[in-house]
Amino acid sequence: MKLKNDWPKYYKKDVVSHYCPGCGHGIVHRIVAELLEEMQVGERAICVNPAGCAVLAYLYFDIDMLESAHGRGTAMATGIKRARPDLFVFTYQGDGDLSAIGTAETIHSANRGEHITVIFINNAVYGMTGGQMAPTTLIGQETTTSPLGRNPALEGYPLHITDLVATFRGVIYAERVSLDGPAGVTRTKKAIRNAFQTQIDGLGYSIVEILSACPTNWKMSPVDSFSWIKNEMTREYTPGVLTDKRGDKK
C-alpha cells in the first residue's frame, strides 16, 4: 500500500524544525514543497527567503534558494526572473518584511506585473525579533511595542497590503486564506496552487496571503491561536480571492 503522504521530494530529510510548536511556517513549507513536486517546477525553482523567522527556510526547502535583505525579496526575485525568465521564482515573506520595510519593493514589483509568486505569511506580529507590533497588528492587539494594545490614533490601522496590490492591473491572482485548521490547510494549498499556476502559464504576478499562527508571540496555545485566526484575524482580513484576472489574460 502506498502511503498517502510521502515525504515531499523538495523538503530536506533529517532536519529538525527550528519553528515553534503551532507555528504556521512548517505547514506552509510542507504545502509549498508538495506543490513544487506535484506541479513539476522544483528543478527550475528559486525561492527568495526573507529576513525573519523564515530566514532559515533553506534548511528545509531542497531547491535553489537566495536569502534576501529585509524587505527586498521581490526586488531580488525581479532580478532573477528578468535575468532568467525560464526559472520558476517565488518569494516567501512575512508581514514585517513585505508590508513594512519592503513596502516599496512589494508595491512596485506587483505594479510592474513581475512574473513571480509571493507567499505572504501574515501573523500580525514581528516573530523573529520577539513579538513587536507589525503594520498588520490588529487594533487593540497587545505586542511588546504596543503594550496597551494597538491604538489607531497613535499607530494607525492594520495595513491591507494584499487588498491594495490586488487593485493593480499587473496583479493577476491574489488570494487571502486563513490557516486555522485542517480545512485551512486545504484552502491554503489550493490558493498557492492557483498562484503557482499563474506563473507557470506565463500570466504574471500572483500573491497568496496566509493568516498564520504565531502562538509564541501571541502568548496562546496552538489551539487558541487557531481560534484567534478564525474569530479575530479574519474579521479584519477577509479571506477570499481578491483578484483573479487569469481569464482576461488567456
Add this chain to the structure above:
Amino acid sequence: MNKVFISGNHAFAEAAIRAGCSCYFGYPITPQNELGEYMANHLVNNGGVFLQSESETAAINMVIGASSTGARVMTSSSSPGISLKQEGISFLAGFELPAVIVNVMRGGPGLGNIAPAQGDYFQATRGGGHGDYRTPVLAPGSVQEIADLTFEAFSIADRYRTPVMILGDGMMGQMKEPVVFPDFVKDLPEKEWALKGRGTGKSRYMASLILDPLEMERHNWKLMRKYGEIEKNEVRYESFMTDDADIIVIAYGTAARIAKGAIKRARGDGIRAGLIRPITLWPFPKKVLLDFASHISRFIVFEMSTGQMLEDVQLAIAGKAEIAFHGRPGGVIPTPAEFARYIYRENQKLKK
C-alpha cells in the same frame, strides 16, 4: 573599431555592453542619467535587460538577484543614491557575488549639488556598507579609461566574486572625448556557483546569515584572504613626470587631470614636479609612494574634497616625508593655474 566621440556616461554603458553585461538596473539621478538612458536603448537592442527601478535600494537588490544567476550585471548612481545602495553592496560582498557599481560623484553631504566632487572616497574605499569587507575601486582619468576600466571592473568582479566600484565624478560623466572601445566579449565562461534551479543535481543556497560566530569568523577571514590577493595583484597607478621629480603630487580622476596641467606649467618655470595617479583607490598604490618617500621630501595631495585620499597617502608614507594638501570640495572645479600656484608655494618651502 574606429574612434568615437562620446561622453563618459555613455562610455560606461557602451563598454559594459561590450564586456558582456546583460542586465542593468538603476534609478535616475544627476549627473549620471545618460548612462541609464543609453542602456535603455542599446542594452535592450543587444538582447539585454534594462529596468528602471523604484529606488536605488531596489536596483541594487535586482542586481543581487540577477548576479546570483551568473549574469554580468551593472548598476549606476551618484553620491546620494550610492548611499542607498550600500546595504546591497554589503550583501554582495557577503554572498561573494560579482557586480559593477558606477558612482558618478557629486557635491555633498546630503543632496549637495550636481557638480563634480570627490567626497565619496571614504565611503567607496572603506567598504561603505556594514560589516567586515572591502570593495575594489577603480578611478578613471579619461573617457578612454572609463571604457577600459569598465572592462577591467567586470573581469575583476568575476575573478574574485566581488562587487567592484568605478568611482567617477560629474566631470568624467559629462565630458566627451574620443574613445576606441574594446571588442565585444564572446563566450564568457559558465559560472559554476550560480543559482540555476537545482535540476537533477543538489540544491544550493546563498545566505549571508551565519549564526555561529566561529563559522562567521571563518567566513570573514576567507573574505580577507581574497582581499589580500586583490591587494597583491590588482594595484594600478600612473606615473607622470616623476623620474626627476622633487615634488610628487598625488591625485586621481578629474583632480589628476587638473594636476597634470598644473605640473606642466610648473615645469615650464623649472619646478620639477611629478604626479602619481592612483587608478585603483582600493587597493591603494602604497608601495610606490613609500619608495618615493625614501628620496623625496615633499608630497602634495590634491583632491576635490576636504582631504580623504590624504589619509591613505599618510598611511602609505608612514611619516617618512611631509605631506601638504590642497582641496576644493563642494563641486568647485579648481583650475590648473590655481593648483600651479599651490605647487609654487610648496616649492618655495622646499628651498628654505
